[in-house]
Amino acid sequence: QVQLQQWGAGLLKPSETLSLTCAVHGGSFSGYYWTWIRQSPGKGLEWIGEINHSGSTNYNPSVKSRVTISIDTANYQFSLKMTSVTAADTAVYFCARVHLYYNYGYEYWGQGTLVTVSS
Amino acid sequence: DIVLTQSPPSLPVTPGEPASISCRSSQSLLHTNGHNYLEWYLQKPGQSPHLLIYLGSNRASGVPDRFSGSGSGTDFTLRITTVEAEDIGIYYCMQALQTPFTFGPGTRVDFK
Numbered sequence: 001q002v003q004l005q006q007w008g009a010g011l012l013k014p015s016e017t018l019s020l021t022c023a024v025h026g027g028s029f030s031g032y033y034w035t036w037i038r039q040s041p042g043k044g045l046e047w048i049g050e051i052n053h054s055g056s057t058n059y060n061p062s063v064k065s066r067v068t069i070s071i072d073t074a075n076y077q078f079s080l081k082m083t084s085v086t087a088a089d090t091a092v093y094f095c096a097r098v099h100l101y102y103n104y105g106y107e108y109w110g111q112g113t114l115v116t117v118s119s
Numbered sequence: 120d121i122v123l124t125q126s127p128p129s130l131p132v133t134p135g136e137p138a139s140i141s142c143r144s145s146q147s148l149l150h151t152n153g154h155n156y157l158e159w160y161l162q163k164p165g166q167s168p169h170l171l172i173y174l175g176s177n178r179a180s181g182v183p184d185r186f187s188g189s190g191s192g193t194d195f196t197l198r199i200t201t202v203e204a205e206d207i208g209i210y211y212c213m214q215a216l217q218t219p220f221t222f223g224p225g226t227r228v229d230f231k
Contacts, residue, residue: 045168045211045222060219094167103215105158105173107180112167 002027006095006110008080012117018082022095022110025076029053033098034078035106036069040091048093051078052100085117121146121214123223131231132202140226142195142212148175149192156216159188159197162225163208171210172197202228 008020022034030053039045049059051069059067063082071078082089095110122145132138148155155175160168170179172188175195185200199206207230212223 044224045213047218047220047222050218058218062219096167098215103154103156103158103174104177105170105179105215106160106168107170109167109169 002097002108004095004097004108004110006093006113008093008113008115010114010116012085012115013119014086014117015084016117018080018085018089018093018115018117020080020093020095020113020115021077022079023075023077024097029073029076031100033058033100034069034071035096035098036080036093037096037106038089038091038093039112040088042088043091046091048080050098085115087117089115090117091115120219121148121217121221123212123214123221125210125212125223125226127226128224129227129229132206132228133231134204135201138199138202138206138228140197140210140212140228142190142197142223144193144195144214146216147192148195148214148216150216155191155195156214157188157190157195158213158215159186160211160213161206161208162211168211173215204230 003025006022033050035050036048051057066083068081092112096106097108126141157175159172162168176188209225
């Protein structure tokens with residue numbers, strides 16, 4: 001059974017860097033896109049970006065200049081870093097998995113991490 | 120970006136009765152391979168979204184057969200044949216045709 005467990009700092013000040021990590025338990029690490037999605041009251045669900053096991057990434061242009069998604073295949077983890085956060089980045093952040101070649105949907109999700117940006 | 124709209128925004132339901140939700144896309148979600156890249160998710164309070172339907176009409180593993188997805192191109196529908204108590208929550212459609220993938224604003228389903 002696949003489980004995604006995520007963690008990271010939940011309270012940030014404006015201009016700081018958001019850093020979240022998602023650990024993958026069970027299943028293969030290759031053959032999938034590992035994704036970050038966030039949910040805020042104002043903007044709903046927003047796809048942030050994805051990475052595959054080779055390190056190939058795709059980002060949402062709305063955050064691309066501030067976001068880096070990286071992968072640690074040795075430890076079955078992938079991470080999200082977002083620089084220069086503002087109150088608009090306050091959201092629940094989810095990690096999720098989708099098949100690399102077949103659009104079978106996001107079948108597995110992390111539990112979500114609430115990140116609040118406030119001075 | 121592809122924009123998805125959902126209707127209704129809120130849907131009061133009665134247990135045992137049918138329900139349906141509409142999702143409309145600003146662009147066709149029909150891929151050249153013949154599949155529609157439209158997914159449906161249910162998010163219950165305090166939980167992560169849960170996949171119900173992928174490629175427009177395919178039920179995800181473990182999803183009860185009272186859920187069905189239909190439609191093609193720009194117009195899609197999620198149907199529940201008989202609503203059960205566990206079906207309460209917010210339903211989202213999502214397009215997976217092109218990045219950035221985008222979600223609809225959601226339809227809140229609750230009991231009357």
